[in-house]
Amino acid sequence: MTITAAPGVPDNVKAGVQSTLDSYLTGGLVGPLRTGQAPAGVEALFGPPAAAGLQSADRPSLVEDHPAVLGDVKADRAEATLTPVAAPDGSIALVAAHLDVTLTVTSRTSQLRSTRSADLVLAPLNGKWVIDSYDMSASRDSLPRSSGPVTTRARKP
């Protein structure tokens, strides 16, 4: 994940957020698209009650599950832009992350493009930065095309 953050954002904050978003990218999106296995370790990246969204109708927007195409995964785009908010003591209390991810999965016979655009808010919890809330849209388009792209949206304010 390529991170863009404001100058002055502490390195440990940037690193913590990057770690969470990288884990989300690999465990929630790339891994399942490559292997067909269920997303791994993603629950720990969400704080309560956002984690409940993984067990709700939000799940198809948040992660890849049972993808229609398995194969090599190419990240056409995986970028996050961070907007931090500081507490009165100067520590970073939360980080808003705008996420753009486009992954292309290619098998011998078909191709799937999975695109996500999201606004996430991350907050520190037990020494880690976890996803506190999300507004994410996901779109999947496969070739050969049997129908148009399928877009879903999940919001947890």
Added chain:
Amino acid sequence: MRRWLAAVALVAATVVSAAATVWAQSTTGPPAVEIHKVDEGHFVPTPGGPYFMLVVGIDGRPGLGGNRGDALHVIGVNPAQHAATIINIPRDSFVAIPGHGQDKINAAFDFGGPQLEADTVAALVGVHPTFVLVTGFVGFQAMVNDIGGVDVDVPMAMNDHFSGANFPAGRVHMDGQHALAFSRNRHLGQGDLTRTQDQSILLIDTLRQLRANGANSALGTVRVLGTLVRHTQVTGGVGVLDLYHLGRLALSTDPGRVRNVTMPARLGQVGGASVVFVGAGAGDLFADFRDDAILETH
């Protein structure tokens, strides 16, 4: 009571292309809003469930002595329906104040601050506010100016030299000074009752303005937070994340789905003092309100 000086809070806003950073400046003036977390024991958040808060306007200007709640607005938000109801409680409502007998409802703030005001409202309305937002006159103007002013739908023409409210009926763009005058004018219609109703109009129009500026997205809320937090003091363990959630809750509400209702009341006197008695129908109104923060039968 522990207070954070949120004036030093800041937001760093990053723009992808330019990577420009805006660091919010500290404000040196008094806060426009104090946010108190109260009654945590009563608050059991449920996904999509209603959420209640109390807005108290106080005449807390320097030199005026004690603070009394001069305007009381109970706000219920229904996140699932992006709807809300504001019930305006007249400041002179003669009600039971826990531990203090019967008195005007605004005396509760003087007796026991935001917690007792919240308890008093809870006893009257039957809902327990999670947060009490206290707004004073001082500092209010700067906050309105910081958000670029507010377009207010003035319900009737005003020409009041006491408050400085001179507006035609209809939509008027107000800066901080004008918004303050609008919210203070009680020399029209039904006096305090009309003023309280007008204050809620200002709240709704501010919400409409913020949403029009894109504040109803997560990122937009964070940016608004950076502005508002400079004019805010928080107590009782309220953190930046709480403010974010509160902001998201408010800003996800459709202004067109906000009802602005004043508690049924009738004027009277107790011991020579003018008071407002809770009117017939208030009980039904509160019952309709407290289950889901939406008025289905009113």
